[in-house]
Amino acid sequence: MSVGVQRLREEPEVIRKGALDKGEDATLVGVALALDTRRRALLSEADARKAERNAASKQIGETIKGGAAPGGPEVAALRAASVAAGERIAVLDAEIGRVEGELEDALLRIPNPADPDVPVGDADANLTVRTWGELLPRAVPAVGAAGAADEAAAPGAADEAGTAAWERRPHWEVAERLRIFELERGAKIAGSGFPVYRGAGAGLQRALIDFFLTVHTRENGFTEIWPPAVVNAASARGTGQIPDKEDQMYVVTRDELYLVPTAEVPVTNLHRDEIFEFGELPVRYAAYSPCFRREAGAAGKDTRGILRVHQFDKVEMVLFETPEASATALEWMVGRAEDLLRRLGLAYRVLLMATRDMGFVQAKKYDLEVWAPGVERWLEVSSCSNFRDYQARRMAIRHRPAPGARPELVHTLNGSGLALARVVAAILETYQGPDGSVRVPGPLQASLGTDVLRPPA
């Protein structure tokens, strides 16, 4: 996870500005550069000494083979030279190790510069790229119209939309009447923030996962991956979960395993330390996984319902692209996530995140936010990013740009397609009726075996 010394030497000003734009410490660029210079000087001397030692050792072998006594004066002199070089090497190697450790440390704290077309600033500078669908109000007027939801929803559903005025309820109230969440019991058996889905609620989870994966594999050309729910330390380090976000992860200390916070971690690590041959790219994976997040420090925020929980479900898109193709691939991937929301008939907007709101490792990032009319808020359901070569460098994921050519780093991207819990919340709030029923979006009807969920009598 770093910009790499190569680029640091070539365009330090770009890296420096990138750090400033993201509100990070730009002085580290100078520090890293100085360490790199020192490292190279040390390396040169160490290499020279090692060459000396190798030559001496080789000569010892030849001298003995030539008939000299192994304990004789000739051999003893050579041996002394080799030992002297060895002592110097030990000192230099120790110093190199120390300098490289510091360099890596500095590099780790230099962010990936944002692409030139990313707005500079904090969250206020986020750009709304586009909005789709009708933003339903919480208060439904008396004349009965279901609005945007109708476009993709069950035909004939509008006639039940009422005559009397009413107010949409937040999703947790809708779910309670439907008896599809078991939040208190989830807290009992695991803890607060570990939701239990019951009946049609469970079916809804299964239907959404299946819908997303089916579209991705059959229409979008993704290869489906069903990854482990835990990863080892090397993988957690590969995508940068440790050391930066260690507090966010659940750790199985006994076996040194980490519960995955997103399928990005296991799936991106699939190709760690590998070289794609010419013509193998792009490689595009879609993967479902449960996602575990401690959400340390988030207590009290969004605690109602299932907006912020410790375990949720998500289908993730992970792309390995050539450097030339990654910019286009990001736009394409965002389009794939949008397509899912449209088919579900959920209003959403696409935000281009500004430098200080996009994260340390992303070069460019879009957020998809779905409209939840029951709470009248935008909910983030997808985050699609291009990391360029920043992640790939740490994981040594490379490709050959031409047959037999030297390997170069790939570009990695990933994006949610989509995160379930908030989509469920949006569905419940968008498609609810005054009687507590919820119409089922078209793509999920076959799987659920009904076009409407009704509260039990």
Next chain:
RNA sequence: GGAGAGGUGCCGGAGCGGUCUAUCGGAGCGGUCUUGAAAACCGCAGGGCCUCGCGGCCCCGUGGGUUCGAAUCCCACCCUCUCCGCCA
């Protein structure tokens, strides 16, 4: 969990203290020949780092150790395979 075997460059597979600066075969790349292809032959050829370049250094699962010198010897750990045990 127990016993045994093994981890070498893209793959297969030698090497078991000093011409190993890692043999050989296949795949790969370039070339000769050919209308084209195959075959044959010739050449190049793993990954990383330092260097303008010449060239040098490092990597034989990982990390330590012994030695003037380790793929080769010693220790620890990891992984794979076979058998046994246990078990969705």
